[in-house]
Amino acid sequence: MSDDLINIKVNQKEIQVDKNLTVMQACEIAGEEIPRFCYHDKLSIAGNCRMCLVEIEKAPKLVSSCTMPLMEGMSIITNSEKVNAGRKGVMEFLLINHPLDCPICDQGGECDLQDQAMYYGFDKSRYKENKRAVDNKNMGPLVNTIMTRCIHCTRCVRFATEVAGVPELGMLGRGENAEITTYLEQSITSELSGNVIDLCPVGALTSKPYQFKARPWELKRTDSIDIFDSVGSNIRVDSRAEEILRVTPRTNEYINEEWISDKVRFNYDGYYQQRIDTPYIKENQKLSISNWEESLKVLKDKLKTLKPLALIGEHVDLETGYAIKKFMSNYGKDNVECRTDNHAILESLDSYRFNTPLNDIENSDLIILVGTNPKIETPIINHKIFKAYNNDAKVFNIGENISLNYKTEYLGKSLSNLNNENLIKALKKSTNPLIIIGSAFLNKIKKIKTLKSIFSYADKYKVITKEKNNLNFLNPYASRVGQLIIGNTTNNLCEPFSNLKKDNFELVLSFGSEHIANEQFNNCFKVYFGHHGDDGAMGSDIVLPTPLYTEKNGTFVNIEGRPQEAKKCHNPIGSAKEEWSILKKLSDELSFDFIPNTFDQLRSELFDKHPILSDYHEIIVVENSTSITPDIEFEDCKAEYPVSNFYMSDVISKNSVTMAKCVEEIISTPSLLEKSA
Amino acid sequence: MSGNHPGLSNNFSRSGEKFSWSKDNLRSIKNIISKYPKGREQSAVMPLLYLAQEQNNNWISIECIETIAETLNMPKIRVTEVASFYSMYNTRPVGENLVQICRTSPCWLRGSNKITKTICKETKCEINDTSDDNKFTVVEVECLGACSNGPMIQINNDFFEDLDEESTKKIIDNIKEGKPNVIGSQKGRRSSENA
Numbered sequence A: 001m002s003d004d005l006i007n008i009k010v011n012q013k014e015i016q017v018d019k020n021l022t023v024m025q026a027c028e029i030a031g032e033e034i035p036r037f038c039y040h041d042k043l044s045i046a047g048n049c050r051m052c053l054v055e056i057e058k059a060p061k062l063v064s065s066c067t068m069p070l071m072e073g074m075s076i077i078t079n080s081e082k083v084n085a086g087r088k089g090v091m092e093f094l095l096i097n098h099p100l101d102c103p104i105c106d107q108g109g110e111c112d113l114q115d116q117a118m119y120y121g122f123d124k125s126r127y128k129e130n131k132r133a134v135d136n137k138n139m140g141p142l143v144n145t146i147m148t149r150c151i152h153c154t155r156c157v158r159f160a161t162e163v164a165g166v167p168e169l170g171m172l173g174r175g176e177n178a179e180i181t182t183y184l185e186q187s188i189t190s191e192l193s194g195n196v197i198d199l200c201p202v203g204a205l206t207s208k209p210y211q212f213k214a215r216p217w218e219l220k221r222t223d224s225i226d227i228f229d230s231v232g233s234n235i236r237v238d239s240r241a242e243e244i245l246r247v248t249p250r251t252n253e254y255i256n257e258e259w260i261s262d263k264v265r266f267n268y269d270g271y272y273q274q275r276i277d278t279p280y281i282k283e284n285q286k287l288s289i290s291n292w293e294e295s296l297k298v299l300k301d302k303l304k305t306l307k308p309l310a311l312i313g314e315h316v317d318l319e320t321g322y323a324i325k326k327f328m329s330n331y332g333k334d335n336v337e338c339r340t341d342n343h344a345i346l347e348s349l350d351s352y353r354f355n356t357p358l359n360d361i362e363n364s365d366l367i368i369l370v371g372t373n374p375k376i377e378t379p380i381i382n383h384k385i386f387k388a389y390n391n392d393a394k395v396f397n398i399g400e401n402i403s404l405n406y407k408t409e410y411l412g413k414s415l416s417n418l419n420n421e422n423l424i425k426a427l428k429k430s431t432n433p434l435i436i437i438g439s440a441f442l443n444k445i446k447k448i449k450t451l452k453s454i455f456s457y458a459d460k461y462k463v464i465t466k467e468k469n470n471l472n473f474l475n476p477y478a479s480r481v482g483q484l485i486i487g488n489t490t491n492n493l494c495e496p497f498s499n500l501k502k503d504n505f506e507l508v509l510s511f512g513s514e515h516i517a518n519e520q521f522n523n524c525f526k527v528y529f530g531h532h533g534d535d536g537a538m539g540s541d542i543v544l545p546t547p548l549y550t551e552k553n554g555t556f557v558n559i560e561g562r563p564q565e566a567k568k569c570h571n572p573i574g575s576a577k578e579e580w581s582i583l584k585k586l587s588d589e590l591s592f593d594f595i596p597n598t599f600d601q602l603r604s605e606l607f608d609k610h611p612i613l614s615d616y617h618e619i620i621v622v623e624n625s626t627s628i629t630p631d632i633e634f635e636d637c638k639a640e641y642p643v644s645n646f647y648m649s650d651v652i653s654k655n656s657v658t659m660a661k662c663v664e665e666i667i668s669t670p671s672l673l674e675k676s677a
Numbered sequence B: 001m002s003g004n005h006p007g008l009s010n011n012f013s014r015s016g017e018k019f020s021w022s023k024d025n026l027r028s029i030k031n032i033i034s035k036y037p038k039g040r041e042q043s044a045v046m047p048l049l050y051l052a053q054e055q056n057n058n059w060i061s062i063e064c065i066e067t068i069a070e071t072l073n074m075p076k077i078r079v080t081e082v083a084s085f086y087s088m089y090n091t092r093p094v095g096e097n098l099v100q101i102c103r104t105s106p107c108w109l110r111g112s113n114k115i116t117k118t119i120c121k122e123t124k125c126e127i128n129d130t131s132d133d134n135k136f137t138v139v140e141v142e143c144l145g146a147c148s149n150g151p152m153i154q155i156n157n158d159f160f161e162d163l164d165e166e167s168t169k170k171i172i173d174n175i176k177e178g179k180p181n182v183i184g185s186q187k188g189r190r191s192s193e194n195a
Helices: A023-029 A081-096 A112-120 A155-164 A195-199 A262-272 A292-305 A318-331 A358-363 A379-390 A415-419 A421-429 A448-460 A480-485 A579-589 A599-609 A657-668 A672-676 B023-033 B041-055 B062-072 B076-085 B105-109 B112-123 B165-177
Strands: A005-010 A013-018 A053-056 A075-077 A143-145 A169-172 A179-182 A205-207 A220-225 A234-240 A243-249 A280-283 A286-289 A308-312 A366-370 A394-398 A409-412 A433-438 A471-474 A507-511 A525-530 A542-545 A554-557 A563-566 B097-102 B136-141 B153-155 B158-161
Touching: A005 A023, A013 A023, A023 A053, A023 A075, A053 A081, A081 A112, A155 A169, A155 A195, A155 A379, A169 B076, A195 A205, A195 A243, A220 A563, A243 A262, A262 A657, A280 A292, A292 A525, A292 A542, A292 A579, A308 A318, A318 A480, A318 A507, A318 A554, A318 A579, A318 A599, A358 A379, A366 A379, A366 A415, A366 A421, A379 A394, A394 A415, A394 A421, A409 A415, A409 A421, A415 A421, A415 A448, A433 A448, A448 A471, A480 A554, B023 B041, B041 B062, B041 B076, B062 B076, B097 B112, B105 B112, B112 B136, B112 B165, B153 B165, B158 B165
Parallel strands: A005 A075, A308 A507, A366 A394, A366 A433, A394 A409, A433 A471, A507 A525, A525 A542, B097 B136
Antiparallel strands: A005 A013, A053 A075, A143 A205, A169 A179, A220 A234, A234 A243, A280 A286, A280 A542, A554 A563, B097 B153, B153 B158
């Protein structure tokens, strides 16, 4: 495509670049770094900070490179005296009203303005007039504002409008009176609102929970994975000693881009609340403190006589899952279940994962949401749907008439609404349709035929073709896809959980699954392996402490089938022991066959058994399945959504004070508008 | 100072009363929106703000903003941004007569300070203030574009030019007594012909 390439010069170096780029992007390709505040490659171009000035030959004045399109033969100079002087001038203006409070500013040490002032700032001020001060604005329980520091780059405004899809932020007034605020200072209602903290190039928007907690250079960085939804956003966990102080995103263009949800960003205070720090044994209907020796002895005796069943919770990593499977195989088959919500599946991988690569969602022109509320189940996927919507995709919704941040056409309550006339018409016209089947229906489906019909339907309307598979199954749990791949489920394809007869099992081992508290296990001996004391632990006979995902290494497979590693950040709280080592000890005492002696051995055994999992960061490739029935028939089932409250969807978030504040201020408090009505 | 100017405030307030378009305005809105291409209806936000201000006693309340946002199907914050950007949309209640005194150089050289003093004295209110009887709100503004006839003031939609202390007092008195005023030059000039 030589048509699209043009020749330009950057600092006398000749390069060929795409003609649709801007001057700034061309300079980056040429290896020249351009200072900037308002420009961000995920947001629209505003051109209002003027920091990215460059000289272009034959142009009379300096131009802002972020807004300037390229032209054939353009010669750009980024390092001349004139450019430097121009940028210094801009910087002096930016600093006129910026307070000198870096020593008490949370952004200090990782501040764009601070860094660039080192290059372009003057050492003293020539400004003799009054400095302006701006009142701080309320933006909710997560975002702290010190608005005098704001330099009006409007990144946050553009983020809220273009990425989060909640046009609630804006710049009021003009000139010296310009102020960034939310509408009537209400809390931002987005599940992605925390990202404005990372976007803000200065310390105007900072994290409320992290306020005055630490300096960036004190923190230890650990790369990890968001396990609070199934998307597997890449995160970076910052800790000091044995405490996590904040969570920020890592860029992964294939998954979360540069964003993470507010849940994983802010619920880390819940990691340390209500922790199970030592083994407990129930005596006289009351859990009392025990020790490992005693509790394992009781458990061992029970394991000798009773027939066990293992339940796998939503935060269980693959290595643990594999160890559980290995341990349970000593008791026969069909005794491990991760689908504790009755998640219906077929055998093949493409019947329980998100088959469209997340990055391709935005290319779809027709999206059908079937029993899913992506806004609160998986905010990152919701953002991608919002992108598609902005590219003129039509969005249909079946299930409850949920409110999303984009317009949907509501078709009805039941699965059979897939046969809606309007929808069929649109499907026939569409070139790249996409279906998302959510847990609200998947957990209710009782007939395999219905699932197969969904495949046939997708096949009929070209949602599945030879080249692509746009029939997607979405569940909100981080562990699910991986556990299903390694086979931690019973053969029952639909309603696996309700069909677990209590008569068949006498001992239930729950690995972080709260479903152990269900009535169906009332007569069983219950053992809870977990980190947070909630319903699951309270009702159990033995409670064993295990580490949180930040306290051990582990592999998680995200919803599209991409294995990723969450790394250990600090040592477990209390006397928590990793699940596999507990099982190892029990195996030794029961003289079972359980070879791995270390975690690394366990992991390599897992990868030997399941080589597809060893390729980190790559989507597992499978053939499109051929589960097709000739006649399409949908059963009637009522949608029941798995997540009703974004901020409190799991045991960890439930114990987070920050999340509780969010519920109070964002969900429970009706907006000013509703109050007046 | 500027924070108190009714047109240059970022703080909006509620009137406490529901705002819905009058029948006449609904008709004009239809006409205004039809001037913009399809999909660009939001461009009509400025004329609509003006209509709302006219209907709502010369100021834009939060209720007005919400009604406009609903009419044009746009986010409320976007309407708020526009309303706060332009000084001629009043974001807080003003008196029956909004007296805008030009204080830019030509008028100032011809004695706008004296006019300001006179007006403040006659209306019994400070700059950026509303009189107790809610008859007058007095503000100082920059050039209103009638420089050749300075000093001048604007009261609601009318210009009063070629002022001196006496004629200014007369104008205010007439308003107080409900008598009509001569619009334009107070010296009998037609437009800006040679004096």
